[in-house]
Amino acid sequence: xxxxxxxxxxADDRAPTRRRALMLGAVTASAVVSIRPALAQTAGSVLxxxxxxxxxxxxxxxxxxxxxxxxxxxxxxxxxPGRPFKGQEVKQALAxxxxxxxxxxxxxxYVNYIRRxxxxxxxxxxxxxxxMPRG
Amino acid sequence: MIYRxxxxxxxxxxxxxxxxxxxxxPSGITHLLVPPAPQILAVLTEGLTREALMQxxxxxYDLADADPVALAARLEELVDAxxxxxx
Numbered sequence: 001x002x003x004x005x006x007x008x009x010x011a012d013d014r015a016p017t018r019r020r021a022l023m024l025g026a027v028t029a030s031a032v033v034s035i036r037p038a039l040a041q042t043a044g045s046v047l048x049x050x051x052x053x054x055x056x057x058x059x060x061x062x063x064x065x066x067x068x069x070x071x072x073x074x075x076x077x078x079x080x081p082g083r084p085f086k087g088q089e090v091k092q093a094l095a096x097x098x099x100x101x102x103x104x105x106x107x108x109x110y111v112n113y114i115r116r117x118x119x120x121x122x123x124x125x126x127x128x129x130x131x132m133p134r135g
Numbered sequence: 136m137i138y139r140x141x142x143x144x145x146x147x148x149x150x151x152x153x154x155x156x157x158x159x160x161p162s163g164i165t166h167l168l169v170p171p172a173p174q175i176l177a178v179l180t181e182g183l184t185r186e187a188l189m190q191x192x193x194x195x196y197d198l199a200d201a202d203p204v205a206l207a208a209r210l211e212e213l214v215d216a217x218x219x220x221x222x
Binding site: 019020021022023024025026027028029030031032033034035 | 164165166167168169170171172174192195196197198199200201202204205206208209212213215216217218
């Protein structure tokens with residue numbers, strides 16, 4: 001629409017001396033194949049996503065040994081960590097490592113909490129993505 | 136409707152024999168293109184309507200099949216892949 005259609009009949013000085021052939025191809029043919037880095041995206045989401053312990057709705061509560069959320073001050077339970085855990089940290093903890101800033105006992109409680117996460121709870125999607133058998 | 140390719144700095148374009156590999160930096164996705172997709176991408180650095188694009192391609196190349204429907208299909212494919220924008 002930028003300029004009127006004009007058949008290229010005259011010796012137009014814009015015309016290159018030698019023109020390469022080009023086919024637009026059949027309507028149904030495909031000229032693009034996209035390689036989506038599923039692996040890289042998974043790694044990225046694992047690094048970036050976060051799991052709050054406990055979720056925001058129960059912030060301030062303590063976490064018992066078995067991972068259940070109990071009222072603050074409950075004997076033998078652990079106060080919430082100061083920050084959400086990163087997916088990568090949780091992945092390492094699930095593989096036998098330890099969450100940063102935790103003791104052996106509080107780590108066990110937090111990991112149990114994370115293992116019990118259900119759909120709809122904060123961090124569940126992140127936790128689920130760690131379970132994907134990719135990579 | 137204007138079709139526009141990303142600025143050259145957003146793409147890493149590497150011809151590989153029959154294919155042209157295009158790494159789209161913003162998405163991190165690599166695309167393998169066959170003609171006429173790389174040629175369309177190159178011309179669309181400047182945003183163009185489909186009609187203007189056809190004219191530009193016809194000016195630069197010996198188009199064996201100047202079929203607007205085929206060009207529309209190619210453009211749609213490039214838009215779907217996220218390599219060009221239709222605005």
